[in-house]
Structure formats: C-alpha cells, structure tokens
Amino acid sequence: MKILFSILPLLLATIGLHAQKNDPKGSFTALVQREVGDLNNDKHDDVVVLEMDVDDDTRPLRVQIFLSQPNRKLQLAVSSTKIMECEYPPYKNGGHNGNPIPDFFIEEGKLRMLTNIKDRKSCYEFRFRQNNFELIKISRVYWNGKNTTFETEIDLIAKTKIEFQQELGSDDIFHKTKKTIKINSLPKIQDLSFSDLEQY
Secondary structure (H helix, E strand, C coil): CCCCCCECCHHHHHCECCCEECCCCCCCCEEEEEEEECCCCCCCCEEEEEEECCCCCCCCEEEEEEEECCCCCEEEEEEECCCCCCCCCHHHCCCCCCCCCCEEEEECCEEEEEEEECCEEEEEEEEEECCEEEEEEEEEEEECCCCEEEEEEEECCCCEEEEEEEECCCCCEEEEEEEECCCCCCCEHHHCCHHHHHCC
C-alpha cells in the first residue's frame, strides 16, 4: 500500500468540529490517505482523511470524515481511532501488528474500508443515513495457500451470512451455506472497534 506522509493542510484546521467522536486527543500529523467523493448525495465532494500519530510509540491511526454543507464548506462528521488497530499495539511489546494499514474508498456513494488481517481480506461497506455512517455489508476472502478460497458475504440489512468455497480459476461454488444473523440495529462507524469487526 502506498503511504504518503505529509502535514495535514491548515485548511482542515478551520473546519467545524460538530462530530461524533471516540478518539482521544493526539498529534495526528502524518497524512496516510485522503479520499474524495460524494457520500451524502449532494453532488459535492466529501473528504475522508486517514492520519497517524507518529509521536505516539504505538502509532495509532485516526479516520475522519468531512461532509460538504449547503454553503459548500466541509464539516467534520465522524472521527474515530477505534476502528483500526494501532501499528505497534501494547500486547506486541514494541512489535508491529503484522498487517497493512487499511484502505478507504468512496464508491457508488458508499464508504468502503479494506483490511488484510492475518491474510484474510475484508471489505466493510458503510452508507450515510440520518447523519450516521451505518455498516451494511461485509465481504471476506481467505486463501489457504493452495487451490481454494474461503469466502463470506454478510448483508446486515437482509440479516444474512453466506459462506462458500471456490477453486482458483473456477466459477464453481461449493460447500455453500446461508444462515440468518441477529441484528438489532445497524452498527455506526464511530461505535465500532477493529475487534468488533473481526467478530462478524
């Protein structure tokens, strides 16, 4: 993953901070990723910023979502440090967590976060609704290093979880199972931790 470190433009410092937060104060000065696209369906660009606190030995990450307003200015809507594991978690005693930094994308009006945890690739899809970013879909794939991929598709709106296997180079699906999952309400991005996501 290409990581670009630079100082966050001073422009963002002037943006309103009426946001749903779960992050402590920190020095998140290293810009890792900046993604632009329309998330609130107003035909104007919104901005997703992923930053790292390089002054903290654990190298925590923070994602912030800035939404366009009727006056064309950006306003901070979400700020979270929980949804991504820090690069050097305390339980590793100074060691790296072993995983690449997540990627964020804006596609078809949805926010997608891609992770690779212990070689299991996951995509988490969020929609903007009633001033919240709700988790609506999860897709996962794990390759066993041989000829088989193990795949999972979770639809939190339909409340279904589908699991199946595929042979590399084939469209044939086998060992497919489908079950209903219990979802009381769609999880909001600011409430989710990286360990929450791994439990689905």
